[in-house]
Amino acid sequence: MKRRWWHALFYSRVFSPKGFLLRAAGLAALFLIVHALGWRAYTGILCGTSPTGRAPDANAALFGVSYAGLYLAGVTLVPVLVLAAAIFLLLLRWMAGKGESGLRQIEK
DSSP: OOOOHHHHHHHSOSSSHHHHHHHHHHHHHHHHHHHHTTGGGGGGGGGTOOSSSOSSOHHHHHHHHHHHHHHHIIIIIHHHHHHHHHHHHHHHHHHHHHOHHHHHHHHO
């Protein structure tokens, strides 16, 4: 049975290089989608300015907070996840080269 991309995204191990990269790609994709939709204009509501002119605009608040949260995740979490995946992959390859003796030393 052929695996679908969403199956790999949701059912891969979280604490693995592949899991880190998939989560980073997912966060980056979400940020690119909301940026392409133009939700950046709605971040003004965070300082009290409504982009639509109506003060009680719940959609504008949701769009602004979503954009700000995804922007912060894109700036902070995505690079950290990519670096963690690279370091984790290098450590796994290094440990595979050491054989079982290296694994026993780490477990102690």
